[in-house]
Amino acid sequence: MVKGHQSKESLNNLMQRRLTESTYAVSLSFDKTIKSAKMNVTDGNCSTPSAEYQYYLFPAVYILALVVGLPGNLAAFVVFTFRCNPRTGFSVYISNLALADIVILCTLPFKIHYHLHRNDWVFGDAACRVTGILFFANIYMSICFMTCICVDRYMATVHPHTYLRMRSPRCSLVVSVALWCVVLVAMLIFVLMGPLETNKDESGSHSCFENFAQKEWSLRLVAYSGLCLTAGSLLPSAIILVCYPLAARRISMIRTKTAQKAVRVIYTILAITLLCFLPYHVVYLLHLLGRLEVIQSCSSVNAIYHARRITMALVILNTCLDPVLYYVTTSHCKWKQLKMTWLCGRVGRRRGVYTIAVS
Template sequence: MAGVSCPGGVSNETVANASSESSLDADFQYSLFTVIYSIVFVLGLVENVVALYCLSCRAEHTAHSYVYMINLALVDTLFVCVLPFKIHYHLNRNNWIFGDVACRVTGTLYYINIYLSIAFFTCICVDRYIAVLHPFTYIRIRAAHYVAVVAALWVVALSVTVPLILGGPLHNSGERNATACFENFPSSCWTYRMAPYNILALVFGFVIPFSIILISYPLIAKRISRIKRSVRKRKALSTIYIILAICTLCFLPYHLTHLLHFLMRIRVIQNKSFTSLIYKMRRVTLALVSVNCCLNPLLYYFTSSSKRWSFNLRLRFRSERVYTIYDQNHRETSYVYKLYQRHGNKKRRDGIN
């Protein structure tokens, strides 16, 4: 996360800092941000609105873990809705004209999208881990538990972003008399006010969740790989690979370059050629991290039922299943374990898969 924003205003230090920024300028960033954000806005809006529609219509008849999917689609939708402001900002060579409130909202949703997406990925990981390795424990987990986790994550995310909202994200960059939004803060701001915030965001917002994903998903994949040929096996493994791919492609480069950028701002890294490279890499990863909004709908598809999504009004019902190994004596494997069966020996409805 960019950190706690410092008060606006044009001080001598701000102007000096802006002068140093001019040597780190990367002209390609304006076209890069415009193109990437435009693509993400069009594709992300369509894909996530469709995902919200499909997930919401079938929410009562799917696994409780779909609560995470719905909220992931929601946070992506909120983010893409403010992208036109950022597109205009970069088209005007990083000059913000929409006022202080719009800057706060846009910047806040940008960071909420990054860290809530990672949090929901981690929750999906933990959910799959319990379902595969501890299926009987998974049976006892209710929808209220998922709702409580999601509510807690939203509260934490909104609480953490309060400093972003209350701070002063707008200030004169000192170059071309442009108004910067969440950019080019003075060095003292990075050193004293933003350092603890950035460290906590890096550790608890990315390092710990990403470590959980890296440790848990190989264990899940190993267990599922014992299953014989199956469509559900392929879908489960596809889900694992998609989440790992999104984290590796979008979130890992962003946080690595942000760490280097932070070290540069607090004067730990002072080599001019390296700082110039870091600045350009950060421009690329800032644009790249937004692509996750277009990739997440792939996750919704591969974790849905085996039938393709359709827009007919007839609801499809399905029972909840988890992957497990149940016959240890003969080392036979089964990829399906039905969590529960209602009302004894009732006949299965059409549409159950």
């Protein structure tokens, strides 16, 4: 009887111990599930939507930009830097805008390879940092120099006396160098704060300049994103949108060729800004709000993701449209003469034959 009683107690103890272990395991599993859910909420509780089209959209747009934009910007850089006579502040801004476009275009072969291989970066973190800083810095450089051109045309039309005192190439050169230094130093500090090549998934693929963890956003991306949006987008866009109606109102009372040329320039800059730059920065602002969990709706986050893919491709089209800006600043006959000079490989000696009027 005693043995039977002890055996029964041992069995009960064993069952209680197993029940306790089972309860603990369930509790541990539940805790892990809760922690995982919390982590998902922190990173955004919405799964990344499928965007197969991006693997074809980006390469197609980038190849178009290389084919159309690179020759146009190279020609403009040569003309406004070395062939423009006399050299003015306006031509300095045009040269720098063309240079910014050329730098962006030089990074596109790497990005074409990246997207054709389904967003897998194979060139290492150093190359990711270099191409990333050149690509994004020059997006902001482009809109900054377009703003300078717009202000230059505004001053020439609305405040001609003041413009005559500040139109020297030296003044424009100082402004240009300052812009390059500010943007490149800001981007360089950001790049040196940490790696930009990140593991994307378990397959070993690597992302470049995207798919950052929430911790990265909290530590370094929020401040720089806010700075870029304010100084690199909202302020230049506001200047362009303010200068345009003021200059247009003034020009409507002037019938000179210089005034009409100025309004053509401002029209072109306004069109490029509204088509390429403004959508990109508006969507990037929404993307930033989504990462900060200000926008929490999964449908909204997914829509922003797709819009960001499209506007990132659209912003590169400015490299194709900028040659239109170069064209409208000159007369048609001058470009025809330039083409003949380019084909013949020599410049005529006659006075004014190959001079491009940009003042």
